[in-house]
Amino acid sequence: MTVVKVALLGFGTVGQGVFEILENNKETLQKQIGAEVHMTSILVKNIDKQRNLPSSLRVTDRMEEVLQQNPDVIFEAINGEEPARKYINRALEKGVSIITANKEMFAKHGRSLLNTAEKNGTAIGYEATTASGTPIIGMISKLLQMNRITKVEAILNGTSNYILTHIQEEGMSFENALSLAQSKGFAEVDPSSDLKGIDAFYKLMILSELIYGTQPKWDQVSCDGISHLTSNDFKTAGRSGKRIKLLASLEQHNNQIIARVEPKALDSNHPLFSVNGVDNAIMVDGEFTGPLTLRGPGAGKLPTASAMVEDFITAMQTRPLLQTISI
Amino acid sequence: MTVVKVALLGFGTVGQGVFEILENNKETLQKQIGAEVHMTSILVKNIDKQRNLPSSLRVTDRMEEVLQQNPDVIFEAINGEEPARKYINRALEKGVSIITANKEMFAKHGRSLLNTAEKNGTAIGYEATTASGTPIIGMISKLLQMNRITKVEAILNGTSNYILTHIQEEGMSFENALSLAQSKGFAEVDPSSDLKGIDAFYKLMILSELIYGTQPKWDQVSCDGISHLTSNDFKTAGRSGKRIKLLASLEQHNNQIIARVEPKALDSNHPLFSVNGVDNAIMVDGEFTGPLTLRGPGAGKLPTASAMVEDFITAMQTRPLLQTISI
Incomplete structure (x- = not known):
């Protein structure tokens, strides 16, 4: 053998x-x-x-x-x-x-x-x-064999998404939602890499390398997290039926890669609107396939x-x- | 060459x-x-x-x-x-x-x-x-290398989903939604295979063969479509914040495959709740990965x-x- x-x-x-x-x-x-x-x-x-x-x-x-x-x-x-x-x-x-x-x-x-x-x-x-365990890399690699990818939007940080879900769905305060995430093992004792968007940023750079064969200059990527959001931000979003998500996005214009990590209010028709809890998800727009969305666990042993x-x-x-x- | x-x-x-x-x-x-x-x-x-x-x-x-x-x-x-x-x-x-x-x-x-x-x-x-173009077969084949799949729930018929979306989101009548689908090329002149669940049933049997290596006896699969749904059904679902979807599902109990195609009211936390229009989507529960959901176009040249x-x-x-x- x-x-x-x-x-x-x-x-x-x-x-x-x-x-x-x-x-x-x-x-x-x-x-x-x-x-x-x-x-x-x-x-x-x-x-x-x-x-x-x-x-x-x-x-x-x-x-x-x-x-x-x-x-x-x-x-x-x-x-x-x-x-x-x-x-x-x-x-x-x-x-x-x-x-x-x-x-x-x-x-x-x-x-x-x-x-x-x-x-x-x-x-x-x-x-x-x-x-x-969500096979994003595999799906994109296969897609790239035949499809140019025109756009990516993703939720890549489970900790932030868990906190945002509990604020918006359960009416929790930011502090309580963070404590709950920590007590469940969904957030580190020092959660700053997650809350500042850095964790999502790393993953977005890996996707950029895979999709475009290169990364934008890191200091030119706008990277913003969720810690500065106010209860007013959530109220405004909620009043128009939207949900705030920490969105990582990637597009190419005139050979320039535009990458962003930022909180964004999504309306209920957006394919990432209903991605709740510690899940991650990605929407990939393929030249021939059209938009594909893959969702699954963002962490776990x-x-x-x-x-x-x-x-x-x-x-x-x-x-x-x-x-x-x-x- | x-x-x-x-x-x-x-x-x-x-x-x-x-x-x-x-x-x-x-x-x-x-x-x-x-x-x-x-x-x-x-x-x-x-x-x-x-x-x-x-x-x-x-x-x-x-x-x-x-x-x-x-x-x-x-x-x-x-x-x-x-x-x-x-x-x-x-x-x-x-x-x-x-x-x-x-x-x-x-x-x-x-x-x-x-x-x-x-x-x-x-x-x-x-x-x-x-x-x-939604790479369901590829994703499941890869998943099966290491994961037993414990459950599948899917929206596999774009025509039905388009009609259901327009009834529930736009308040259209069944007849008008069907006419609209036909005028847009999303439904055949004779739409019975789509509306009776037969199209979704064929796809479910292909998935059963892939996942379990066999199919249930066809006459033992309960297969129901959307044409008999009444405005009352939609009202009841809507009142509790639910959406009716034509759900194709697959499970294995004691070596017996249980397959079903039927309209089902899903609550807003269900991963297929927000799948609207002609899209298809599948939720596959893997032994190690947990539930993965893949959504994309269900038809098109x-x-x-x-x-x-x-x-x-x-x-x-x-x-x-x-x-x-x-x-």
């Missing part, structure tokens, strides 16, 4: 989700990729922490050790730019394929890493960077991990000879 | 759309599949009808002639069960791959044709049978043709050696 060796960087919520799905679905995976998946090592920050893991699995805080085991594919589930970028770059140069969920890192270095991957005959899957494992399956199916080792 | 020979069955709205997209996007296509696409023949009912087509193209009413030109791929854009099934079957047995938009034929004979295709090392693309051409590209990319001829 052919074996595929995989490693995992990061054992937080998403990392644990990947581990669980790989462990609990061995038969399905084997059927899909025609090979057995062996996890060889997990990179963590603190190796002394108690974890309930099989003893065959190397738990280490050193990237060298991970690479020494010669994995075919690495799942990267760390947060933030560094050391994730550095680790991924080294792995790609060694011919390892990467599946990542790291939006900040990929928004900043996606193009350069994709180039490194191409040079080394490996692949990068990044579905999980944008809208978790299993949705995000599922997106990563699906990327893994796709990578294995499209380059089976490169990435399996016969034993 | 490698050449792929294609033929087209049917030159109605969808067939013309396929012809146009293939003709007007030769460069994009060549980039996607690494081969030049040559259309060799078009099968029509009436060869005497005036058509503005290149003289290099054989226009014929005989399937033998189409097959004599040894096409690699055939686009099938005929309506109804026969002779479409017979033509496709013969083509598959000759090793030709098929891209079809024919829902009635594929609901009835999909499984048998897929088996014939497998036996002959060819492929069938059928994205366009269900919801036109270019959306449907675009789905067929995307299927063609996928078929060519996944089996390039089988289906191209070096010249």
